[in-house]
Amino acid sequence: MSVPPGDPSRPARGAGNGVPPRPTAPDTAAHDLPPTTPTPAAKTAGRRAAHAFRVGAARTGRVVGRGTLAGARLAGRGSRAGARRARAYTHSAGAGESGLARLVELHFVNLMGDAALTVSLAGTIFAIPTDEARGQVAQFLVLTMAPFALLAPFIGPLLDRFRHGRRWAIGTTLALRAFLCWVLAGAVANDSPWLFPAALGCLVASKAYGVTRASAVPRLLPPGFSLVNANSRNALAGVAGMAVGGGLAGAAARVGPEWSLRLAFVIYVVGTVLAIRLPSRVDSSTGEQDIEDTGPLPVPRRDGRRLGLVQRLQARVAALPVTVLTALCSAIGARLLTGFLTLFMAFLMREHPLPGHSGTFVLALVVGAAGTGNALGTVVGNALRQLRPDLIIAVALIADVLAALAAALFYSLTTLLVLGLVAGLGAQLIKLSSDAVVQRDIDETVRTRVFAWSETVLQIAWVVGGGIGIAIPLIPRLGFGVISALLLLVLAASVRIRMTRHHRPHPTPAPGSM
Incomplete structure (x- = not known):
């Protein structure tokens, strides 16, 4: 019969039964044991591993450093090459x-x-x-x-x-x-x-x-x-x-x-x-002179002095050819739209963002679309130099009106992107085409001052457009409806100018114009 373990009746191992006693584990914690002394072979292997690690790290650092320097040199060469090409382009012709x-x-x-x-x-x-x-x-x-x-x-x-x-x-x-x-x-x-x-x-x-x-x-x-x-x-x-x-x-x-x-x-x-x-x-x-001194309505004078600003403005407008005045009117409409869009969209997207879209994200998209349209307008304007600039101005202004109406009637992310793209494209096309009209129909002796004066009017138009964008309530359809109505008035004014002043004599185009 087997005796269960721990039975006191069972004889102990090694207690007179010929079996050697089993060694017992010492009652000492493992961390109290003395450290094992590494052999010389282990020391040699450790030193070799450390040396290999240092050599590998040094080589990796040299490779990364060389790669970084090569990338920097490549980027520098690319930027210098781009700068040389840009400088050659700006200095050409x-x-x-x-x-x-x-x-x-x-x-x-x-x-x-x-x-x-x-x-x-x-x-x-x-x-x-x-x-x-x-x-x-x-x-x-x-x-x-x-x-x-x-x-x-x-x-x-x-x-x-x-x-x-x-x-x-x-x-x-x-x-x-x-x-x-x-x-x-x-x-x-x-x-x-x-x-x-x-x-x-x-x-x-x-x-x-x-x-x-x-x-x-x-x-x-x-x-x-x-x-x-x-x-x-x-x-x-x-x-x-x-x-x-x-x-x-x-x-x-x-x-x-x-x-x-x-x-x-x-x-x-x-x-x-x-x-x-x-x-x-x-x-x-x-060799330059004022445009108001060349028109059919001379500036009124009293005692050798010019009269007020209103008379000068009347004489200046009367001296401008119909084509230049029409182009300037259309350019005013384009600047009104860009000024309005800049400030109205900035505040609209903060208070009333589109559902499901971040206001900052939508604003960045619209600004990007306007910038893309502006850059595209430069390329398209150069490609369409054979067309009449008056026609380009009319088409661009009509496109601005339609884009603003679409944003007012079908307010969405798509219509906002279209409006930004068309506004940037139209503003650049109208600006380039109105410059072409000025160079074509204004005599060289007064061209510079007409150009500077028209630019002043366009800058004021941008300010007025931005002021309208701040003043009206931040209601999308109301805001875009207001700017659409203003653009329609500008379009009607440009048509009326052309129709009512077509009988005026047209100046001789300046040599070397488009």
Whole structure:
């Protein structure tokens, strides 16, 4: 019979039964055991493994470093090659000798700064409550834009009276934005009340830059070079500048919005230096005269002095050919639409985003569509140079009206994208075509001042459009319905101008025009 384990009747192992006793485990913890001494072979293997690891790490580091340097060299070569191609393009067809290339490069730098400023303000002005932002933007828009709108008609004639005026005027608009960007950097960091005045001061300076630069372009045209070609180069440089400036500012904004503003400050300082270094031909007004002195309605005078602004404006409008006046009216409609779309969409997407879509995402899509349309307009405008510019202007304005009506009647993401694309495309096509009309139908002695004066009117139209976008309630169909009605009025006015003034004598086209 077996005896169960632990039975006291069972004899113990080794207790006189011939079986050696089983060794018992010592009553000691494992960590109290003395360490095992490695053998010489184990030490040698460990040293070899450590050496192999160090050699492999060093080789890997050298490979990664060489790859990084090679990639940097490749990127640098690609950027240098791209810069060389861009510089060759801007200096081609005599643009380098005439100084037009310098103005194109200046415009590239200017749009870089504007893009950096836009990226910086995207998270500041539009990051506060919508109602408060609309009120402050409307208030400062009136306070800052009203003096500009009143003084704008005098900017061109004032610059023409003073030698070396235009280069310093262009440089002043850039230097002012540099100073305001530095102020904005501190205002953003400290929540200063100077945020809105400084931001809208930058907007005023940007519009003034457009006017002063417009007066400089015709003075730098190479022989046989059209105004449309010059503005196309400026437009392409602007698109590239916005892309580069926006990318750099986006990287700097990750640290903080004040750093992207400091980047804009540096860019504007560079632009100021480039503006002052423009050719002296920018300041020359030799052989030029006022458009109002060439029309059938001479400027009334009393005691050798000109009368008020109203009489001068009447004489100026009377002196413009029907085609130029019609093109200017259509361009005003396009600028109204772009100004309205910029500010109305910015606030609409904050308060009433589309269902199922982020307001910021939709706004970025619409802005991207408008930028794409603007760049596409430059390409299409050059491709359609054989067509009559008057026809291009009419078709583009009708397309703007239809796109705005579609957004009002069928408000959706698709119609908003179509409106942004058509607005950008139409604005660029109308601008290029109206420049072609000015060069074709305005005599060379008055062409520069007509061009600068028309640019002033277009800048004011953008401001008015933006003011309408702020003033009306943020109801999508109401807002787009209002701008559609305004565009229909502009279209009707352009048709009426052509019909009622067709009997006026048409001036002889200037030589070398499109």
